[in-house]
Amino acid sequence: MSPDSDGNDLSVSSTLAPKVARAVVVTVFGCIAVLAFIRVLLLPDVGLASKLLSAVYLIVLLSIQILWTSRRAAELSPLLRYTALFVQACLVYLPLLQFRENWVSMPGFLAGSALLVLPPLYGWITAGLVVVSMTFAQAEFSQGQIEPVAYITLSTILTGLLVYGLSWLATLVTQLHEAREELAKMAVARERLRFARDLHDLLGYNLSAITLKSELTHRLVLKHPVRAREELVEILQISRQALADVRAVASGYRAMSLDEECVSARSVLAAADVQVTMEVDYRDLPVRVSTVLATVLREGITNLLRHSKAEFCEISLRQDATTVTIAMVNDGVPDDPVDSREDSGPGGSGIHNLSARVAELGGELVADFQPEKRFKLCATLPLSDQPVKGKDDDLDPPLRVVS
Numbered sequence: 001m002s003p004d005s006d007g008n009d010l011s012v013s014s015t016l017a018p019k020v021a022r023a024v025v026v027t028v029f030g031c032i033a034v035l036a037f038i039r040v041l042l043l044p045d046v047g048l049a050s051k052l053l054s055a056v057y058l059i060v061l062l063s064i065q066i067l068w069t070s071r072r073a074a075e076l077s078p079l080l081r082y083t084a085l086f087v088q089a090c091l092v093y094l095p096l097l098q099f100r101e102n103w104v105s106m107p108g109f110l111a112g113s114a115l116l117v118l119p120p121l122y123g124w125i126t127a128g129l130v131v132v133s134m135t136f137a138q139a140e141f142s143q144g145q146i147e148p149v150a151y152i153t154l155s156t157i158l159t160g161l162l163v164y165g166l167s168w169l170a171t172l173v174t175q176l177h178e179a180r181e182e183l184a185k186m187a188v189a190r191e192r193l194r195f196a197r198d199l200h201d202l203l204g205y206n207l208s209a210i211t212l213k214s215e216l217t218h219r220l221v222l223k224h225p226v227r228a229r230e231e232l233v234e235i236l237q238i239s240r241q242a243l244a245d246v247r248a249v250a251s252g253y254r255a256m257s258l259d260e261e262c263v264s265a266r267s268v269l270a271a272a273d274v275q276v277t278m279e280v281d282y283r284d285l286p287v288r289v290s291t292v293l294a295t296v297l298r299e300g301i302t303n304l305l306r307h308s309k310a311e312f313c314e315i316s317l318r319q320d321a322t323t324v325t326i327a328m329v330n331d332g333v334p335d336d337p338v339d340s341r342e343d344s345g346p347g348g349s350g351i352h353n354l355s356a357r358v359a360e361l362g363g364e365l366v367a368d369f370q371p372e373k374r375f376k377l378c379a380t381l382p383l384s385d386q387p388v389k390g391k392d393d394d395l396d397p398p399l400r401v402v403s
Helices: 010-041 047-066 078-093 098-103 107-117 121-141 146-220 225-251 256-271 287-307 351-362
Strands: 274-279 312-318 325-328 364-370 372-384 400-402
Touching: 010 098, 010 146, 047 078, 047 107, 078 098, 078 107, 098 121, 107 121, 107 146, 121 146, 146 225, 146 256, 146 287, 146 351, 225 351, 256 274, 256 287, 256 312, 287 312, 287 325, 287 351, 287 372, 351 364, 351 372
Parallel strands: 274 312, 364 400
Antiparallel strands: 312 325, 325 372, 364 372
């Protein structure tokens, strides 16, 4: 059961509201049917069998009327729907021959059903024919008296519109709550995507750094124990940071320090024996922009460590009057770069996660395989930290991959 933004249970309200609307239709029909049955019972020249048969007619008419207000009506084939409407028409008009003016309240429901079942044009034409037929029928029953004819004509029109309106209301209420449930499911899906994306972006880097530094410590522990202890301290710090990141992801949006990520990137690449050239020139950045840039940098370093045998990496971060751009270039791309895309390369979940984050702020992400087994990752963001309208709901934003 999924709650809405106010904490209400949508699965309960989505079933209760249509039932209430449907109950109104059934109650109105039931009251009119009971009155018609009472009038039939009071007829002195009608036998008991005919009176009981009228009750059967009313029960069948009620069942058909309930059908038009249920979800099953939309699932029926056109043939079955038209057949049910024909049966309703027979049970409305044939008893008129015997019960006469005591049955004149039933055609109004037929007019409403025609509006519900038939296409709009044919529905209104059929409903109009029902009203006209009842006008002439009542004129025959009342021997030309104006008041009964006017009353039955108006009653048939109002009953038809009432049935149509209430039945359509039940359908609209059902569709409304189905839409609310769908929106709630989409909200849950977006939150799950955010959680998975953040875990990938945050933990992927930390785990890669822990693995790299653990291997380095293993090589240093005998020959350089002091350096090994320093690496162990850094591993412990990264592990604690990973734990804090997981807690931050669970609680919501997490701001990341671009300065800290730049320092960490240089340290991790140096530990991996990767020659680093870093040119960083930026001033005060909006928090969301800074966080996305830090995420791009972190994911780029993670991809480098996992999917290449890089010997050098060039990182630049430049800011102008309206935008800020981060670019990373590294060598050591595998001979078959498609394999590197399966996880976090271009087309994988990591780059698509970055694309989603960048697109939310109106920026563009470019992942570019270049000659000499090089790979370039570049993201350009506007300096405004306001999400672009319509971007927040994109589950798979566009990504430019240049091969």
